[in-house]
Amino acid sequence: MSPTSSPVRRQLHPPPVPASPFPYHPGSLLSASDLSLDGISHILTRATVLENQDPLTRDRILAKRRVALLFYESSTRTRTSFELAAKGLGADTTLVSSLSSSIEKGESLKDTGLTLRALGAEAIILRHNSSGAAWLLEAETRLPVLNAGDGMHEHPTQALLDLRTILAHLRPGTEAVNAETLAGVTVSIAGDILHSRVARSNMLLLPRLGARVLLCGPKELLPDLAAKAGPGIAIERDFEAALPQSQAVMMLRIQAERLAGLQLDLEEYKASYQLTGQRLARHAPAAIVLHPGPIIRGLEVTAGVADGPQSVILEQVRNGVAIRMAVVERALLAETGNGGRA
Amino acid sequence: MTALVIRGGHLIDPAAGVDAAKDILLKDGRVAEIAAPGKLKSANGAEVLDATGLTVTPGLVDIHVHLREPGQGYKETIATGTAAAAAGGFTAVAAMPNTLPVNDSPEITRWMQAPERGASIRVFPIAAATRGSKGEAINDYAALKSAGAVAVTDDGHPILKDSVMREVLAAAARVGLSVIQHAEDTRLTQFAGGVASMNLGPVSFRLGLRGMPAEAESGLVERDIRLVTELRDTRAHLHVAHISTAAAVAAVRQARRNGLRVTCEVAPHHFLLSEEHVGLYDTNAKMNPPLRSAADRVAMIEAILDGVVDAIATDHAPHAVHEKEVEFENAPNGITGLETALGLCLRWLHGEWKMPLGRVLSLLSAQPAALLGMKGRGTLIVGSFADAVIFDPKAEWTYRAHETRSKSRNTPFDGWTMQGKVRWTVAEGRVVYSNPAES
Numbered sequence: 068m069s070p071t072s073s074p075v076r077r078q079l080h081p082p083p084v085p086a087s088p089f090p091y092h093p094g095s096l097l098s099a100s101d102l103s104l105d106g107i108s109h110i111l112t113r114a115t116v117l118e119n120q121d122p123l124t125r126d127r128i129l130a131k132r133r134v135a136l137l138f139y140e141s142s143t144r145t146r147t148s149f150e151l152a153a154k155g156l157g158a159d160t161t162l163v164s165s166l167s168s169s170i171e172k173g174e175s176l177k178d179t180g181l182t183l184r185a186l187g188a189e190a191i192i193l194r195h196n197s198s199g200a201a202w203l204l205e206a207e208t209r210l211p212v213l214n215a216g217d218g219m220h221e222h223p224t225q226a227l228l229d230l231r232t233i234l235a236h237l238r239p240g241t242e243a244v245n246a247e248t249l250a251g252v253t254v255s256i257a258g259d260i261l262h263s264r265v266a267r268s269n270m271l272l273l274p275r276l277g278a279r280v281l282l283c284g285p286k287e288l289l290p291d292l293a294a295k296a297g298p299g300i301a302i303e304r305d306f307e308a309a310l311p312q313s314q315a316v317m318m319l320r321i322q323a324e325r326l327a328g329l330q331l332d333l334e335e336y337k338a339s340y341q342l343t344g345q346r347l348a349r350h351a352p353a354a355i356v357l358h359p360g361p362i363i364r365g366l367e368v369t370a371g372v373a374d375g376p377q378s379v380i381l382e383q384v385r386n387g388v389a390i391r392m393a394v395v396e397r398a399l400l401a402e403t404g405n406g407g408r409a
Numbered sequence: 410m411t412a413l414v415i416r417g418g419h420l421i422d423p424a425a426g427v428d429a430a431k432d433i434l435l436k437d438g439r440v441a442e443i444a445a446p447g448k449l450k451s452a453n454g455a456e457v458l459d460a461t462g463l464t465v466t467p468g469l470v471d472i473h474v475h476l477r478e479p480g481q482g483y484k485e486t487i488a489t490g491t492a493a494a495a496a497g498g499f500t501a502v503a504a505m506p507n508t509l510p511v512n513d514s515p516e517i518t519r520w521m522q523a524p525e526r527g528a529s530i531r532v533f534p535i536a537a538a539t540r541g542s543k544g545e546a547i548n549d550y551a552a553l554k555s556a557g558a559v560a561v562t563d564d565g566h567p568i569l570k571d572s573v574m575r576e577v578l579a580a581a582a583r584v585g586l587s588v589i590q591h592a593e594d595t596r597l598t599q600f601a602g603g604v605a606s607m608n609l610g611p612v613s614f615r616l617g618l619r620g621m622p623a624e625a626e627s628g629l630v631e632r633d634i635r636l637v638t639e640l641r642d643t644r645a646h647l648h649v650a651h652i653s654t655a656a657a658v659a660a661v662r663q664a665r666r667n668g669l670r671v672t673c674e675v676a677p678h679h680f681l682l683s684e685e686h687v688g689l690y691d692t693n694a695k696m697n698p699p700l701r702s703a704a705d706r707v708a709m710i711e712a713i714l715d716g717v718v719d720a721i722a723t724d725h726a727p728h729a730v731h732e733k734e735v736e737f738e739n740a741p742n743g744i745t746g747l748e749t750a751l752g753l754c755l756r757w758l759h760g761e762w763k764m765p766l767g768r769v770l771s772l773l774s775a776q777p778a779a780l781l782g783m784k785g786r787g788t789l790i791v792g793s794f795a796d797a798v799i800f801d802p803k804a805e806w807t808y809r810a811h812e813t814r815s816k817s818r819n820t821p822f823d824g825w826t827m828q829g830k831v832r833w834t835v836a837e838g839r840v841v842y843s844n845p846a847e848s
Binding site: 080 | 602616617619681706736762
């Protein structure tokens with residue numbers, strides 16, 4: 068066999084990657100990147116309207132509609148706020164969690180989803196420990212699926228509530244967003260980026276509004292290739308160099324449950340990346356401090372910072388209910404040819 | 410006494426250097442005579458296959474398939490797997506030992522070849538290199554070879570210990586068996602909390618999936634080549650299964666320059682698809698080794714074109730539908746491949762990337778047969794086995810997974826356009842697949 072002798076290197080064009088069929092349902096929210104800028108604006112606008120609406124009229128919007136919460140992982144904020152959001156619009160909710168259901172007996176995600184659909188669920192809010200689970204559930208049920216966190220992948224409603232929080236402080240009064248809304252804003256995300264679905268959703272969402280996302284963390288928790296995840300993303304391993312550039316600082320917990328044998332020197336980690344009152348005062352005295360929770364006080368942030376004047380952590384939680392009302396409403400009122408209310 | 414004439418076709422037999430119109434007489438399972446069109450001397454009374462306008466070539470040989478028997482008949486049986494192989498133009502397959510139980514004994518090796526299995530083509534078992542594929546105690550290679558095994562491997566449980574791999578290579582060389590390694594340093598791909606499920610890179614980061622670094626493959630290939638170098642005088646043969654990374658191919662290329670007996674195979678999905686094809690968690694794009702980077706994919710094509718690759722092998726790995734309809738991380742590795750290999754190779758290697766047809770067919774028959782010492786296969790010279798595939802090189806068709814003869818349909822090539830339609834597959838003189846053109 069002689070080698071090919073062609074002097075011109077031939078073009079080895081590959082077969083094309085097929086277009087994604089997701090989301091199947093226009094009411095689904097699987098990824099932060101599923102939303103257009105108009106779609107984001109709509110959710111932000113509706114969040115404000117619904118938040119301000121009289122609860123006695125608001126609960127007619129989805130009166131007696133059925134929403135299932137399917138949770139394979141523990142959750143306080145996300146579960147409660149989705150539940151309060153759906154109930155606030157008048158929907159009936161039911162919670163299925165992995166520890167008190169047939170999931171324990173080995174029922175698959177597909178069968179669990181089909182069962183919930185047969186029981187009349189019109190939308191499913193899913194928290195799952197495997198990346199991509201929300202896509203599987205949507206493909207199998209064709210219901211609107213709201214991704215409430217899939218493994219290490221995405222948590223789009225968290226990114227939306229973070230956005231609402233950031234806008235309230237840096238661009239007060241803004242609801243209709245465009246590609247320049249956050250121009251000139253740098254948001255630093257610090258900590259365990261590798262295992263964080265919050266980081267991934269924010270990395271996809273914020274740059275589309277013009278923000279720059281600066282990722283901070285040690286190599287074990289922040290591989291170099293994270294910078295290639297999308298436009299507007301850069302890595303700055305020196306936390307104290309990132310802070311002065313930032314108008315918002317998002318601190319992340321080290322996800323001990325996902326470290327998979329990785330050994331970390333926590334003292335060393337804290338020395339480099341803990342957000343202390345001193346660090347904040349010296350390097351970012353005007354920035355807001357966000358944290359998606361749960362907080363491990365004394366590890367990624369000190370108690371003083373978590374409770375301090377720059378912290379907007381509890382505002383984030385409050386914004387979660389408003390954003391999730393808008394997202395649940397969108398799920399059940401989206402125009403659709405299939406999978407809607409029978 | 411059965412006789413069959415393949416008349417009017419164009420014979421391409423790369424091993425024999427034939428590329429011409431020929432009539433072929435098959436008799437008693439062997440090639441009896443080859444002659445210019447209309448010139449066969451002793452074809453009277455034979456059944457005739459009219460191959461006018463068709464290409465006739467030695468039956469294809471796939472040296473890497475999983476037939477799932479014994480033990481996992483719900484995924485595939487030897488009967489269904491070989492039926493799918495016949496439909497794809499294959500007349501011989503080498504079956505991997507990761508069955509239940511593992512094929513680490515002459516008894517299982519013989520059981521797989523028994524007529525009761527209902528194979529429509531020839532099955533060559535590949536036996537486990539170590540007992541239970543646990544990477545410790547070495548099996549009795551002489552006994553396995555006399556039972557019909559053509560190579561040894563621990564396949565999905567790569568042999569990591571240097572001392573064991575050295576002994577495996579030396580022991581196999583003593584009895585003239587090849588050692589096949591699924592090159593994956595599992596210390597880099599398996600973690601306390603789970604197993605990596607795709608190639609490590611920007612896509613795995615974006616999808617939140619743990620990744621398998623390219624070094625897990627290339628590092629083990631380099632280690633194995635080092636061992637073969639040490640054993641140079643023994644004529645040890647290392648065959649790298651389903652090679653997928655540019656770095657591993659570079660190591661094989663260098664080993665060959667150094668005169669070592671190191672060979673490799675590439676699967677169609679590794680020269681056609683890249684990690685982007687995982688899309689949004691398509692479990693039919695999950696296999697091991699995983700779909701790699703775009704640069705790795707191009708390196709596979711270049712290695713095929715420049716002759717470093719010795720065989721196209723499918724790594725046909727059937728799994729039941731319910732096993733693939735799960736979370737990506739929980740889905741088993743593997744895709745089917747026997748029915749799509751020829752159509753994809755003709756369309757892409759020959760059609761798009763202009764590899765001469767004879768070379769493409771050689772990678773699918775003559776070279777893999779020679780690689781594992783399958784005597785009388787991979788060629789149609791007089792006296793060899795009457796293994797042939799007759800296909801229409803001009804026919805374009807669409808592959809439909811639900812029409813498969815396999816028990817499983819886990820393929821990323823559902824709906825893909827294929828080039829070259831198999832009309833007949835003949836195995837040891839019997840027509841084992843036929844799909845004549847509608848007239």
